[in-house]
Amino acid sequence: xxxxxxxxxxxxxxxxxxxxxxxxxxxxxxxxxxxxxxxxxxxxxxxxxxxxxxxxxxxxxxxxxxxxxxxxxxxxxxxxxxxxxxxxxxxxxxxxxxxxxxxxxxxxxxxxxxxxxxxxxxxx
Numbered sequence: 001x002x003x004x005x006x007x008x009x010x011x012x013x014x015x016x017x018x019x020x021x022x023x024x025x026x027x028x029x030x031x032x033x034x035x036x037x038x039x040x041x042x043x044x045x046x047x048x049x050x051x052x053x054x055x056x057x058x059x060x061x062x063x064x065x066x067x068x069x070x071x072x073x074x075x076x077x078x079x080x081x082x083x084x085x086x087x088x089x090x091x092x093x094x095x096x097x098x099x100x101x102x103x104x105x106x107x108x109x110x111x112x113x114x115x116x117x118x119x120x121x122x123x124x
Contacts, residue, residue, distance in 0.1 A: 026097040063104075
């Protein structure tokens with residue numbers, strides 16, 4: 001599993017040894033589930049009926065702020081991909097990761113964002 005994760009991390013342009021240099025992982029200051037909501041769904045996409053799943057990756061800075069968000073797996077809709085990053089950068093805040101020297105260090109996080117229009121989820 002670690003080799004698979006390492007190859008994905010490399011594919012995304014990150015150093016797979018980053019995890020081994022982190023003594024304490026970055027911790028979200030608020031529930032990440034609240035960082036993206038239905039109000040972030042772009043109205044231009046709602047009118048098209050478009051849906052999809054975006055996988056995004058971002059940097060957590062030394063101050064715990066989110067930056068450099070990018071799409072690593074597109075939903076197929078540029079507007080949805082942009083909306084996911086916009087919301088994470090605007091709302092994501094962390095206590096930064098700490099290295100073994102106790103100092104804050106830059107780290108990264110990722111997540112999938114499932115964009116579904118109300119009434120379309122089948123539960124399957």
